[in-house]
Amino acid sequence: xxxxxxxxxWISENRKLRQALPKYKFIRRAVSRFMPGExxxxxxxxxxxxxxxxxxxxxxxxxxxxxxEREARHEVEHYVEMLRQISKRGLDTHVSVKLTHxxxxxxxxxxxxxxLAIVAEAKALNNMVWIDMEQSQYVxxxxxxxxxxxxxxxxxxLCLQSYLYRTEKDLENLLPHLPAIRFVKGAYKExxxxxxxxxxxxxxxFFKLTRxxxxxxxxxxxxxxxxxxxxxxxxxxxxxxxxGLARTDYEFHLLYGIQANEQMKLAREGYSVRVLISxxxxxxxxxxxxxxxxxxxxxxxxxxxxxx
Numbered sequence: 001x002x003x004x005x006x007x008x009x010w011i012s013e014n015r016k017l018r019q020a021l022p023k024y025k026f027i028r029r030a031v032s033r034f035m036p037g038e039x040x041x042x043x044x045x046x047x048x049x050x051x052x053x054x055x056x057x058x059x060x061x062x063x064x065x066x067x068x069e070r071e072a073r074h075e076v077e078h079y080v081e082m083l084r085q086i087s088k089r090g091l092d093t094h095v096s097v098k099l100t101h102x103x104x105x106x107x108x109x110x111x112x113x114x115x116l117a118i119v120a121e122a123k124a125l126n127n128m129v130w131i132d133m134e135q136s137q138y139v140x141x142x143x144x145x146x147x148x149x150x151x152x153x154x155x156x157x158l159c160l161q162s163y164l165y166r167t168e169k170d171l172e173n174l175l176p177h178l179p180a181i182r183f184v185k186g187a188y189k190e191x192x193x194x195x196x197x198x199x200x201x202x203x204x205x206f207f208k209l210t211r212x213x214x215x216x217x218x219x220x221x222x223x224x225x226x227x228x229x230x231x232x233x234x235x236x237x238x239x240x241x242x243x244g245l246a247r248t249d250y251e252f253h254l255l256y257g258i259q260a261n262e263q264m265k266l267a268r269e270g271y272s273v274r275v276l277i278s279x280x281x282x283x284x285x286x287x288x289x290x291x292x293x294x295x296x297x298x299x300x301x302x303x304x305x306x307x308x
Contacts, residue, residue, distance in 0.1 A: 033257045035062075035278050040078075043279040044085055046256065047093050050275055054267045058130060058253060059086070060096040062280035065105055072103035072114055079118045087125045095122065096130040096159075096276065099142055112145055119153045128180075133159040135188045136166075136195070143170060150177060157222065161186035162206035163195045171209055180222035182253055183209055185229075206232055211239050214250070223250040226276075228259050233266075247271045 036046035040061075047057040059082060066072045079095060086093045095118070102114040115131075122129045131146055133139065146158045157180030160167050164186060171181070185202050186195065196202045206227065213223045214236075225236050233252065240250060251272040254263050267273045 035256060038279055038281050040082060040085065040279065043277045044089060044091070046277050047086075047091050048089065051091060053264055055263060056092040056094075056272075056274045058094045058096050058274050058276045060098075060132070060276065060278050061101070062278050063101045064098050064134065065100045066103055067105060069103060069106060069110065072101070072106065072110065075101050076114045076117050080121045083118070083121050083125055083127055086127065094128045094130060094274065096132055098132045098134060099145055100134055100138065104138065104141060104145070108141060108145065112148055115145060115149055116153075119149055119156050123153055123155050128155045128157060130157045130180075130182060131159060133161050133184075133186075136164060136190050139164070139166065139170070143174070146179075147177065150179070156180070157182060157224070159184055159226070160209070162209055163190065163202045165194060165196070167209060168205065168212075171212060175213075175216055175221070178216065178220040180224070181213055182224035182226045183213075184226040203229065203232060207235050207239075210236050214240055214243055214245065217245060217249055224253050224274075225250065226253040228254060228262070230262065233262075237271075 036042045040059075043059050047059065050057055061075065061078055061082070063075065066075065079097065082095055086095075097115065097118065099111050099115070102111050102118075104111040115129075119129045131142060133142055143158070146156065149156050158174070159182045160170060162183055162185050174181070183206060185206060196205065206229075210223065210225060210232075213221055217223055225233065227233065236250075237247075240247075247270045251274055252266055253274045253276055256275050256277045263273055263275060
């Protein structure tokens, strides 16, 4: 599936296809598996349904690479309202943001200011904000923004990608800050010079990073395992048990609409589980990256289309 993955990632970054393909009804039907709708109310309703199954959530508004300061400010206002709606409904729901959605491409200081507005609101409402990691060219700036905000706001976490060679060193540099880290494999098209190509290498690095952070959880670091790879899930469970951690000392973050039975099984077994719910009109590149992550996703969509 290497060629298929590369093709899908190329599609996700092609501006013309981003504009043209979402107009097709069959593509809009297929994406409904991965997101409950385009509006905040759709996402909140899904979070409430999951709460009834003892599963908590994370919400993210889809979007990236904002090039207008007013648009970036609009996204901040949306996230602030999101946090208030979460609090009003009594949900245990974090929020997750992309820094290019908050103006990182425009100006780092502007981005920090915008992020601080969201994180400060989250702190006032006893909530947490996660910073998603984007392409490799954004890693240094994303980590610097995280460090700046983390100084005054402990309620902010960072995503790191195991397919990047550099991530082991990045984690080592972050450990003195006792960070909150969500590990994922990575979903962007990266050159061989910066990222592992083989799944076995990405998986091995994922577990190596996870095992390292597990050793710092008792000191105050926070580990989130963001994968649907059940071999890695089981390996993490075994390592956590070996070092004497409880099932609630770390979390699993899983995607809405994927392996729902496994999500419920983990929750029933007493693990801390959150489901990442994405929504918004800018769903196409995100959706194609989800297809590229797991070959099974492609076959699911094909079957769904053929049966509709």
